[in-house]
């Protein structure tokens with residue numbers, strides 16, 4: 001529809017109470033700009049059946065995460081992941097290095113979709129997870145990974161090293177903030193990281209590397225990291241549920257062909273032929289040793 005230049009030339013559509021007016025949701029093209037410029041956006045989940053169900057399920061996940069992460073450390077250690085071959089299970093705080101070379105500050109518990117859906121032999125998990133497989137299955141029809149993050153109580157500590165997500169998209173549910181994004185075109189220095197404010201009823205969505213590769217760099221996979229919560233929120237443990245949408249482990253990603261907006265490969269340019277599994281293990285290794293090269297992709 002035209003802008004006010006034309007709308008102002010006519011009387012407005014009548015607001016007569018008896019005429020039925022369809023309540024059509026408004027979707028903005030800002031979505032496309034957000035995918036290209038920031039690689040991040042907020043998705044309002046309230047007011048739709050699927051969204052409300054997802055919000056409810058995510059709250060159930062928060063409760064179960066809490067129950068898991070408040071288990072005694074020696075119990076959690078029994079479920080420590082066999083990194084980097086297998087990234088599922090518990091990862092203790094300090095197991096990886098952040099970009100400033102210090103140990104990371106988060107304990108994470110990761111569940112794989114195959115395990116919960118029973119398409120592989122399930123591995124054993126702590127009681128709060130084992131006794132709620134049904135709830136996880138419900139959530140995992142939408143989710144692939146579940147990871148809680150804990151409180152770091154000293155000022156401005158990097159809890160989760162800067163990275164881009166290797167999957168397709170990530171849906172993040174969080175209440176206590178700490179997620180930071182690096183805007184495009186700026187230097188990677190502390191002062192340039194911007195906080196993402198958690199908003200009630202919304203999930204934070206970010207574009208992952210696969211969408212960037214598929215679109216030949218059209219969409220942006222942004223660098224992000226997690227630092228200790230701010231202000232009064234610093235008193236609370238930070239939990240978050242991340243729903244990481246990924247392609248199959250053995251898949252090889254190729255740029256989409258025959259598109260008007262996606263540029264074809266340049267002469268001599270080669271696609272990465274490694275499977276997603278191989279890329280993930282290589283990346284995990286880099287993170288663990290503090291060698292990850294910080295770089296946004298596309299946009």
Ligand SMILES: O=C(O)CCC(=O)C(=O)O
Pocket residue numbers: 147149160165170172174178179224225226240242
């Ligand atoms: O904890 C967060 O807010 C984000 C974590 C994250 O970036 C990830 O799981 O990939």
Ligand SMILES: [Fe+2]
Pocket residue numbers: 163164165170224
């Ligand atoms: Fe991430």
